[in-house]
Amino acid sequence: MIKIYDIKRKYRYLPFLLPSAAGVAVFTFLPFADSFRRSFCAAVTGDFVGVNNYKAVFGNEAFGLAVKNTAVFTAVCIPLLIGISFFIAYGLSRVKHIRLIKSVLLFPMAVPTAALVLIWQILFGDSGWINHIITSHGHGAVSFLGSSKAFWVLVGSYIWKNLGYTVLLWLTGIMGVSTSVIDAAKVDGANERQVLFRIILPELKPALYTITIISFLNSFKVFREAYLVAGAYPHKSIYLLQHLFNNWFVNMDLDKMAAAAVVVFSVIFAAAVLLQRVWDRKET
């Protein structure tokens, strides 16, 4: 009787978990399984073609360019975002009425992408404000969105949009560090720098992991801005994986799309697992 009660107690979370697990299974795992199946089939006829789609993907120049751009974008944006947001959060943590500022930090997340794109166009368009200022000083107009500068516009867009939210995540972590530990360290003669590097930063490792994963995933969402600003075929510096996937969908290249999706998923999954292991090793 006791055993049954224990089992019931052990698995009583299951009814709560099931709806979301079912949702994820139906709307994520099953479609992915179907994509996996399609990655070995021809797009329209559905005939089995073996690994031909994978060969086509790896031999595709556009895929190479998109992977490279996406990797560079992620490699540039994530450290930048994490670094800038941490220093802002650390600075803000010392402000007294921080709660009032907190909600303001989420404003960029609330701005609709379409409105944001409009702002970028007004600012960076060929006849936008910045170009207006440049040309009024006698210089030639700069094509911010049609040249390699588009990459940095996109980086700026990503950081602007995600900065507030990331600062908030950092703030939550910093606020969670026990003040008694900090006070004790100060009593023992630690200066601000030592408190930061020896106490606060080590305490923020779990937060850093979460922030890295969230920032990484958010970096894929920047496609919306890139697509709305520069269309399906933007300057090659901001041609991302999602551009390629979108265009493959338009051109009915679903076979290649499925194969590429499997490849990209595998890489991201492997990266996440690797990151987790590295983390766990450091923790121990």
Place this chain on the structure above:
Amino acid sequence: MKMIMKITAFIAALVMSASAVSCSSSKPAQIKQLSAKGGYAEKKLEFAYGDLGPASEFTDIGGKVGAVLPYTRELCYISKDGTRIFRDVLPDLDEADNDDIATIFAASEYGYLYWKMNSNVWVLSPDGTENQVSGLENIMYAEFSEDGRLFACNTNGDILEVDISTGDTKKITGGNGIFSTFDIIGSNIIYIDDDGAHFYDIDSSKETEVPDALKDFLGSYRHERLTSGVAVDICRGNDDDIYIGCSDGLYRYVMGGNIIEQLIDGFVSRFGDPSDEMISLYCGEDGTLYASFVSGIYSYRFDPELETTAASELKIYTLEKNNTVSKLISGFASENRGVKVDLQVGMKEGMTYSDAMKELTTQILSGNAPDLMILDGLDIENLIDKNMLTDLSENSEKWLPENDLLSNVVNWNDHDGKLCSVACRFRLPAVGAEEDELKKISSYADIADLCEEYREKYDPMDTIMGYYDVNDSVRIGLIYEWNRLFGSSPDKEALTEFFDSCKRIHDAEYADNAEASVTYWSPDVTSENAFSARFWGALGYKVIATGAVNDISRDMSMLTSVDESVLGKKLSYKLGISEDSRSFLPVCNIGITQSAKNADDAYSFLAYALNDKTQENGNDYDGFPVNEKTLKKMYSRNRNDEYDYTTSLDVYGDDGKLKDTVELDIKSMDNDEVKAFDNYIKSLDQPVYIEYAVREIAEAAGEKCLNGTETAEQAAEETVKQLELRMKE
């Protein structure tokens, strides 16, 4: 505090109950769809003349019901058995010696209201007195009431009563915006303006309430929401009911009821034919319905055995809807009532090309692929690569007509003996200018040079090409230069020259001129196909005509009728941009999908599209037919003068001032011209297939070049980069 909460709760309850009451009181109108069996059979009444043309609405004169023709001043009335049309000269109208009546707006035993060429609106009373009508300069509709009162409306939104004996008008009420229907049923004027449907009682001079069902139904035919001119006509039935005819079909409404019954589906009848135009409706004493269209009068009798349920369904996909496709489908559907045609338009309701393609992809993947595709604009190569299109040559017996087709045009998309699509029509890129100047043109850059020369030398207020859209110089240029620019891999140098030409033409066109001042335009045609409209302008103005030629009777006749002695200048044209050009634009390219569930009907549709009868009945701007029998029939129109006409036009000098008004005879091509044209079209071997996605990229870059944000070189570079990226994918 509690008191405040109580009051708030009470107000909230009141608000909620009010909305509940208001919801329950309004009954949504119901539209009763066609029943499975039994329906109205359409039949064209025999008529010695070809078309009815600009006839009046149905009227009853001396017990004869018909429509009045303005040019012959005859009543074309329905025979007693309802099978044919007879003609009767109307003596009162004829005696008034009205040679210049262009349109008859209202006709009855009580008089006539008509519009004369260049001299406004007139009214003719039964005693033969003719008076000019004041206040109806912008007349839209007019109608007699049953007791002989005459009412009319104009584009200013005024509804006026016209005194038949004097021509004086009195405003009785006003509408808001443009009217899309104006009919008198009993004592009610029923009209639709921008606010929706209205009933105006002429006896009490008051607006009365419109039944809910009609309010919703008629309101959906507001002028702003219509694509064609004439929208709706309403006539009285025999049982306190009314009949409503519109492009969606024919409907019946019993006064006071809440149901509108659909009697005829516009999709399978003349009502939905975009190339025709409904004039009016009439309900005979025996319940037979008659509808007059520009093409003639049709009867609709109820047949209890008529099958209205489709035995099969044919799914047709087209990227963009146009009159050519609509006419083909409505014609096929009316001849094959057992086939339900489901037309799927990709770029509908503001959808982009990308959205449309995603929807099509999803449809195909879900096993819902269309049976037949109108491929115009689509990436045909990609569809062939994906093995989506069936080889039509394998089943040629199912669709190839008995007589010959122009194989060089029809089979342009032959891939190593595999015929994945056929072109049902074609257009010809052409250039027109004064002969000496035309000789200098062999590329789009030459046209740009000439444009600049015109702008420099002649009146700067005249437009050069009669362009409609700012981006036209790019779109039109592409029909000449497509193969050179995108034939193989995109050529940056060629694109730079092209965008430079576009920019120069655009600047010359719009110099000192915010918008095109002389617009030779018809709403039926897209700008790049309006060559004949621009050539028409060139007859009188200093204009370089560009675009594509579409048709023999109208376009080619005009091009070959240019008379130097009449115009005082040597105006000429050439098909293709250079002497050795043999380019053509294949139109209405049809392919049948590999996964077609209804391949038999798809082949029948293809056969229908290519047969000589269908090819002959195309719209004006559809393009040339590919059926040789049809072509021969069209060529033979020069045997009599049935298609010849004389036109009056103003000719302007090089200084832009009016020089002369001349009469030009437009005649069908003579035998030599026919021979030359026939040889030319049989030698066509350079298909120009414009792919929507590529054109979109070129136009987007071109637009930046035209508005000066990019140089021609930058625009070319951007285009090349995008296309290269696209090719890499």
